[in-house]
Amino acid sequence: MTENNKRLMQGNEACVEGAIAAGMRFFAGYPITPSTEIAEISAAKLPRIGGKFIQMEDEIASISAIIGASLTGVKAMTATSGPGFSLKQEGIGYAIMAEVPCVIVNVQRGGPSTGLPTSPAQGDIMQARWGTHGEHSIIALYPSTVKEIFDTTIRAFNLSEKYRTPVILLMDEVIAHMREAVDLPDISEIKIYNRKKPSVGPEEYKPYKVLKGNIVPEMANIGEGYRYHVTGLIHDESGAPTNDNRIAEELVLRLVNKIENNLDDIVYYEKYELDDAEEAIVAFGATARSAKSAIDTLRAKGRRIGMFRPITIWPSPKKQLTELAKKVKRIMVVEMNMGQYLLEVERIAGKYTEVLGYGRVNGELVTPKEIVRFVEEG
Amino acid sequence: MGNNLIEKYYRTERLPHIWCPGCGNGIVLRAIVKAIDNLGLNKDDICVVSGIGCSSRATGYLDFNTVHTTHGRALAFATGIKLANPNLHVIVITGDGDCAAIGGNHLIHAARRNIDITTVVFNNNIYGMTGGQYSPTTPTGDKGTTAPYGNIDPNFDLCELAKSAGATYVSRSTVYGANMITKQVEEGIKNKGFSFIEALTICPTYYGRKNKKGDAPEMINQLKEMTINVDAYYKLPQEKREGRIVIGELYRVQREEYIEKYNRLINSF
Amino acid sequence: MEFREFRLSGSGGQGLILAGIILAEAALKDGKNVVQSQSYGPEARGGASKAEVIISDKDINYPKVEKCDVLLALTQKAYDKYISTLKTGGVLIKDDKIAETQKRDDIEVYSVPILYTANEVLKKPMVANMIALGCIYEVTRVINKDSLEEAVLNRVPQGTEELNKKALCEGYRLIESVKGKVCHEI
Numbered sequence: 001m002t003e004n005n006k007r008l009m010q011g012n013e014a015c016v017e018g019a020i021a022a023g024m025r026f027f028a029g030y031p032i033t034p035s036t037e038i039a040e041i042s043a044a045k046l047p048r049i050g051g052k053f054i055q056m057e058d059e060i061a062s063i064s065a066i067i068g069a070s071l072t073g074v075k076a077m078t079a080t081s082g083p084g085f086s087l088k089q090e091g092i093g094y095a096i097m098a099e100v101p102c103v104i105v106n107v108q109r110g111g112p113s114t115g116l117p118t119s120p121a122q123g124d125i126m127q128a129r130w131g132t133h134g135e136h137s138i139i140a141l142y143p144s145t146v147k148e149i150f151d152t153t154i155r156a157f158n159l160s161e162k163y164r165t166p167v168i169l170l171m172d173e174v175i176a177h178m179r180e181a182v183d184l185p186d187i188s189e190i191k192i193y194n195r196k197k198p199s200v201g202p203e204e205y206k207p208y209k210v211l212k213g214n215i216v217p218e219m220a221n222i223g224e225g226y227r228y229h230v231t232g233l234i235h236d237e238s239g240a241p242t243n244d245n246r247i248a249e250e251l252v253l254r255l256v257n258k259i260e261n262n263l264d265d266i267v268y269y270e271k272y273e274l275d276d277a278e279e280a281i282v283a284f285g286a287t288a289r290s291a292k293s294a295i296d297t298l299r300a301k302g303r304r305i306g307m308f309r310p311i312t313i314w315p316s317p318k319k320q321l322t323e324l325a326k327k328v329k330r331i332m333v334v335e336m337n338m339g340q341y342l343l344e345v346e347r348i349a350g351k352y353t354e355v356l357g358y359g360r361v362n363g364e365l366v367t368p369k370e371i372v373r374f375v376e377e378g
Numbered sequence: 379m380g381n382n383l384i385e386k387y388y389r390t391e392r393l394p395h396i397w398c399p400g401c402g403n404g405i406v407l408r409a410i411v412k413a414i415d416n417l418g419l420n421k422d423d424i425c426v427v428s429g430i431g432c433s434s435r436a437t438g439y440l441d442f443n444t445v446h447t448t449h450g451r452a453l454a455f456a457t458g459i460k461l462a463n464p465n466l467h468v469i470v471i472t473g474d475g476d477c478a479a480i481g482g483n484h485l486i487h488a489a490r491r492n493i494d495i496t497t498v499v500f501n502n503n504i505y506g507m508t509g510g511q512y513s514p515t516t517p518t519g520d521k522g523t524t525a526p527y528g529n530i531d532p533n534f535d536l537c538e539l540a541k542s543a544g545a546t547y548v549s550r551s552t553v554y555g556a557n558m559i560t561k562q563v564e565e566g567i568k569n570k571g572f573s574f575i576e577a578l579t580i581c582p583t584y585y586g587r588k589n590k591k592g593d594a595p596e597m598i599n600q601l602k603e604m605t606i607n608v609d610a611y612y613k614l615p616q617e618k619r620e621g622r623i624v625i626g627e628l629y630r631v632q633r634e635e636y637i638e639k640y641n642r643l644i645n646s647f
Numbered sequence: 648m649e650f651r652e653f654r655l656s657g658s659g660g661q662g663l664i665l666a667g668i669i670l671a672e673a674a675l676k677d678g679k680n681v682v683q684s685q686s687y688g689p690e691a692r693g694g695a696s697k698a699e700v701i702i703s704d705k706d707i708n709y710p711k712v713e714k715c716d717v718l719l720a721l722t723q724k725a726y727d728k729y730i731s732t733l734k735t736g737g738v739l740i741k742d743d744k745i746a747e748t749q750k751r752d753d754i755e756v757y758s759v760p761i762l763y764t765a766n767e768v769l770k771k772p773m774v775a776n777m778i779a780l781g782c783i784y785e786v787t788r789v790i791n792k793d794s795l796e797e798a799v800l801n802r803v804p805q806g807t808e809e810l811n812k813k814a815l816c817e818g819y820r821l822i823e824s825v826k827g828k829v830c831h832e833i
Binding site: 047054056057058069091222223227228230233234240 | 427
Binding site: 013368 | 668671672675680681682683684685686707708709710711713
């Protein structure tokens with residue numbers, strides 16, 4: 001990569017660049033700080049490449065519109081923050097049930113409610129997991145640098161297309177608004193996954209039947225001769241609504257298992273200085289950057305400490321966290337909330353090692369100094 | 379003719395439908411299908427989108443591209459579908475609660491944009507699916523399970539709402555005169571812009587029983603008695619207009635359609 | 648000393664975020680790692696504004712500036728608020744109208760007429776940020792001059808290139824003119 005490809009880019013801008021590189025040609029959104037630049041940049045870029053941007057009347061309308069667009073075969077995304085993410089939950093549930101690929105960006109901000117609109121927080125970890133009602137699984141990715149926002153947005157689209165499920169991209173205000181160098185890869189180097197279209201004709205097509213060798217049903221675009229029914233109700237393989245209890249259970253389990261049974265493909269993570277580590281920090285997003293600085297300081301003082309950073313935050317990296325837990329004397333979860341991911345790490349690692357949490361909710365990024373202090377005193 | 383329509387356009391394997399005996403929804407649905415047949419449209423090019431409620435179940439029975447969405451959001455989904463694939467004829471089927479209460483904001487903004495979507499509201503003045511609660515179109519004073527002493531809310535005139543918000547074709551008809559519904563849906567589909575058709579229908583099971591309106595034939599007759607064609611209405615002296623519901627084509631205007639405007643933007647680069 | 652962390656402070660509308668971006672882009676052209684961030688209140692104009700830039704040969708993890716090596720202050724309010732965040736041995740570049748209400752003997756101070764030069768010499772108040780960038784360059788030499796000028800030309804509106812270059816030069820000149828008499832107070 002030559003220096004010339006490096007561009008100073010804001011996190012929110014990198015998100016749009018990644019989305020367009022992944023094939024996004026439709027964006028519907030509603031203005032909300034600190035995600036608004038994603039809508040603004042999409043509005044400027046999409047019409048220039050034949051794509052569509054629409055500012056809808058609210059966040060629910062925005063996610064509804066991208067689901068509609070995706071049903072016609074177009075890759076679609078929406079972006080929001082805190083209060084808007086609460087509103088998106090309805091559409092997320094529908095996209096899960098109807099198996100419609102789409103990407104939902106949540107640049108988190110301080111809450112609850114209107115909270116701290118311009119300040120960072122990591123308070124939506126559990127809402128990303130369980131925000132919509134009903135039993136379900138979800139894929140949520142969490143980048144930590146501006147460059148990684150670019151790459152992770154592409155991954156979000158790829159996973160969404162591959163597993164026919166909404167993918168949530170959780171971002172921190174700190175990284176969404178800061179500028180950092182991104183070396184944009186050549187488009188031909190980017191791996192793009194597109195949803196599988198039907199391998200059978202309209203007569204044989206069953207829109208919700210998983211054919212042998214596939215992970216999910218093949219997806220026909222509206223308007224291409226496969227006239228089928230899409231619904232948020234429990235439905236059979238033909239898409240017809242049903243109250244059949246056996247079908248209901250089969251469908252819900254299939255929707256959960258298509259994600260939970262493919263963790264090796266879905267789970268991304270970074271290990272930092274873990275090879276000889278006796279204790280480990282678990283952190284993600286901007287907090288992981290503070291943790292890295294803290295680890296460098298602690299290692300300089302002779303402490304054998306490292307970090308496990310989930311990039312796929314949901315489904316959680318169970319295997320990797322279990323391995324880590326068996327290896328280290330303790331795990332410290334650092335996050336900008338009062339212990340949301342800590343609950344998950346405790347659930348997985350708690351039986352093998354001591355798990356501690358460090359959190360804050362004042363609208364400021366956790367500093368390396370306080371992590372150092374926590375590790376040394378905690 | 380009727381049976382032909384059903385075989386040609388319905389997913390017959392999904393029948394019988396869930397609607398109660400005497401429900402007017404089947405009449406409206408058949409009128410829509412007849413309009414599509416009259417226009418000779420290709421089934422693959424039609425996408426019917428609905429929300430939640432009795433009428434919104436209609437999409438499940440139709441052999442088009444059909445999307446049964448969440449409560450109130452049919453127009454928002456439809457906006458995404460139409461904008462992403464403008465070649466589709468997008469028809470929204472919705473009810474009075476779906477369209478005017480939870481989906482009211484989407485209605486006014488879809489109308490404001492003048493996006494080329496044909497919306498047909500099955501207005502039965504009640505929430506039927508949940509068992510008879512009053513809706514934004516339940517006449518003031520009428521009863522619902524959540525208005526046991528009579529509804530104190532003023533009721534919406536949906537056509538006035540759609541017109542004010544920017545719809546470019548607005549009409550009203552009733553299940554007493556299904557041919558008028560068909561004609562209006564045809565006009566709505568032909569109109570390049572946002573078309574709004576309010577089809578007054580009946581719910582004998584909840585609205586009828588709660589308000590002692592009689593059986594289905596009686597209720598359909600009442601629709602006939604209450605309504606007056608727009609031409610006849612304006613010939614009436616002012617004092618005789620009170621309380622009459624106007625049916626027919628109520629409003630039509632030329633205004634550039636939303637996606638045409640967006641495509642002009644795309645083509646400018 | 649290593650000039651790693653920069654804080655550019657003043658009021659909203661002075662173009663300090665743009666100045667921060669340009670500084671970061673110039674450093675990027677030099678092959679450095681950079682992070683640029685900002686904070687702003689809900690008001691678009693007039694409120695306190697600051698841009699922060701970290702320039703380093705190493706990876707930059709923690710992206711925020713706590714204590715800075717270089718502080719630019721264009722308003723009294725900004726000076727009052729941020730002077731204590733300047734590291735010992737750091738450099739303060741301030742507009743000469745700002746009163747040094749909190750004298751520090753552990754820093755280097757350059758007090759130059761940035762706003763006067765923009766308003767009265769160039770008659771363009773909006774180029775104060777470019778003059779300030781020129782000052783930062785001349786004091787720190789943390790970036791190459793060519794990279795800085797290239798970065799400026801990439802970011803400013805068409806038709807204003809000459810004006811902005813001139814503003815940069817005014818910045819260089821302001822520092823040159825005081826370099827001999829830097830008030831390194833002991």
